[in-house]
Amino acid sequence: MEKSFVSAQIEFRSVTKLYGAIAAVKELSLTVHRGEFLTILGPSGSGKTTALMLLAGFVAPSEGDILIARKSVAAVPSYRRDQGIVFQSYALFPHLTVRRNLEFPLEMRGVKAAERAARVGRMLERVHLSELGDRMPSQLSGGQQQRVALARALIADPPILLLDEPLGALDRNLREQMQGEIKRLHKEFGKTTICVTHDQEEALTLSDRIVVMRAGQIEQIDTPEALYDRPATRFVASFLGEANILEEPGFKLELDAPQSAGTVAMIRPERVCIAAPAAPKRVDADRRQYVTGTVEDMIYAGSLRKYHVRVGGGVLVVREHVASGQQTFQFGEEVRLDWLRSDLRLVTR
Incomplete structure (x- = not known):
């Protein structure tokens, strides 16, 4: 269920x-609601880290204003903004134990x-580190x-x-584990959280x-599902996940609307189905477009199998979950691709 936020x-x-x-950062206008987990995502040089540093008070805006709880903080130093900050490097004090690291901001x-x-004892319990309070940071895993x-x-x-x-x-496995930990802590503490990352997942x-x-400006703001399923621009479609851009596909594209x-x-690659050319068509064939092509590459990645299929003048990416007894295709094989016309999205160039 989508959260409901009532106040900026x-x-x-x-x-x-x-x-x-x-x-x-250029003319950035953005509202973050109380209790929201908002992520600023973008490639290097997009302005995402600068936006966070502006909010933290480490850099001052050249123009405009930043408000927290309806009060301007543009001229307020970082140490007076009452924010908790976690850096990529963690920035733990190497000469202090875990317990003393936690005591420091209270002191x-x-x-x-x-x-x-x-308070330190309670917090160590909540992050499942009660037994490690007397260790030094160098004695801990990432x-x-x-x-x-x-x-x-x-x-x-x-x-x-x-x-x-x-x-x-x-590393990847630990990153996925910590994503769950961060989600748990956000749900438990309910803090308004701003996260900067270049990692789409x-x-x-x-x-x-x-x-x-x-390039210093907002391209699109939305929920994760809406951004992925209904990107507004070609940049968002390509940056957030993988996308087949059908600009000059080399075949007549069937659309439900002009x-x-x-x-x-x-x-999206997972919306494209792959089959042998002679395979029976689907029951909803009248709602689908069918094309034929030739496999140029097949990548096996455990739970997923990804194909690159040359169709007309371009290459389409197909991604499917690996299943028992599933037919697979190799380099040079002719295949048939199909997709629901309703799964096509029109994005601005």
């Missing part, structure tokens, strides 16, 4: 950040020793260090949590909404 906690109002004549806020100890960094950011109970490429230093897994940025100027058709 963070607002960017026409924010621009210039470095000389270069605009790292800086004047929390008394007995209360500090109690996933354990990540949990310490999250715990330290949360222990002072800030209303806002900022995550800067939080899982970038972890991470963004789709964690977020209530995703902001896709390009194609407007300045748009191009797109279909």
Whole structure:
């Protein structure tokens, strides 16, 4: 069930950040709701990290304003913004134990020793590190260090949590495990969370909404499902997941509605079906388009099998889940592809 957000906690109002004549962020207007997990996604140089640094107070806007709880913070230093921050490098104090790392932000806020100890104990339990409180960061695995960094950011109970490429230093299996951990902690603590990443899977897994940025500006904002299934532009379609862009497909494309100027058709690889040329057509064949092509490559990736099929003047990517008894096709074989016309999307160029 999609979450319902009732109030804005963070607002960017026409924010621009210039470095000389270069605009790292240009006229950024964005509202983040209380309790929301919002991810800013984009390639290198898109402005996503600059946006986070502006919110954290590490850099100041050249133009525009940033509001937290309806109050301007553009001139407020970072240490007075009451935000928890987790960096890609974790930034744990290497000379302090896990327990002392967690105590530090409380000590800086004047929390008394007995209360500090109690809060640290409770937090260690919540991140499943109760037995490791006396270890040094160097004695922990990457996933354990990540949990310490999250715990330290949360222990002072800030209303806002900022995550800067939080899982970038972890291997794939551990990254997937930590995605679940972050989701659990977000549900438990309910913090308004802003995450910056270039990892599309991470963004789709964690977020209530995703902001896709390009060249310092917002390309599209929406829920993960809407962004993936209904991208507005060719850039979003290609950047968020994999897309077959049918610009000059080399065959007559069948559309349910007229194609407007300045748009191009797109279909996701998992929406394309592959079969032998003589295989029976599907029961809903009148709603599908069929084309023939030649397999140029087949990639086996455990649970998935991906084909590159030359059709007309281009190559279409087909992705299917591996199943027992499934027919497979090799290089040079002729195949038939089909898809529902309703699965085609028209995106702006």
